[in-house]
Amino acid sequence: MSTRNATDVFSEWALIDRDEGMESGHAKSVNEMLNIVIPMLKKPFSAIDVGCGNGWVCRKLQAYENCSKVVGIDGSSEMIAKAKQKGTGEFHLSTLPGWKPSQKFDLIHSMEFLYYLKEPLEMLKILFNEWLEDRGVLIAGVDHYLENIASHDWPKSLNVHMTTLSEEQWKQGMINAGFIDVETRRVGIKSGFVGTLAIFGRKP
Template structure:
């Protein structure tokens, strides 16, 4: 069976309104991630949401005091179409690692995206070099990781590629990319779910 592109899977989900369930399911983890990241930023600040889906995090970020620009990118045609329908924000249909932003940002946020990349550690290096302003912050959450054994069957059940990294590999990937103040933690824990693995780091001058 041919492996499907994750972006095609997500377009199917958008057409079936499954994006709303993703929004509900990820909200607790994302809120905790933003509570970590936003206080670390100087105002005003700009944000890019990588793998923005229907744009729900972007719309939330627009309400934050001091946020002067929010950009969302996603490789799913239907998800970006929904994002543009639901709000007036700045959204781009784009696939990584090829796409590069026209300007740098103070915060990169990503939820449930990075492990779909063939080489997410290389993308961390690209984020550090080409996407972030000095003193900028990257924060990313993944539910599929080595220690979360419940997620190990996801690639097979969805028939998509996923890169399975351990907590230690994510941490080392951030350090190797050049980030400082690297932290790896879990948020959003609940019965039956060991939590979203959150990686964060700073681009020091």
């Protein structure tokens, strides 16, 4: 049986409100990621959330007084419909990597999106070259990675493609894309969960 498109699966999830479970499940990791990255940004800053789901991180970013603009992009029609219902931000429906924003951003944020791509490290290069302002920062969180053994059966159980990379491969991918000050950290650690791998770095 061929694998399903992740965006179709997540549209089904949105229709049965499983986006809300992701929102609460990912909140601890995202809060820690934002605590890392917000102090690294110039003021005011613009931001984009890549694979934004129902737009909850965009709404969180909008609440920062120094945030001048927030955009969300996702390939699931039902997720984007929900994002538009729930908030006032700018949301785009498109499958990546086949879309590019009309401006560059000071912050690129992404939670639980990159590994659904066949070539996530190529996407890092595109984000670096075409989406990020000079001195801007990218932070991406992934729960499916080589060191998180509990995540290894997710592609099979969801019947969706996932690219499984190690912490070192993500880090090297960031460096190869051109990022400086690249770091990885485990965030959102809780009982029975080794944590989200947060990967971040700056454009010179």
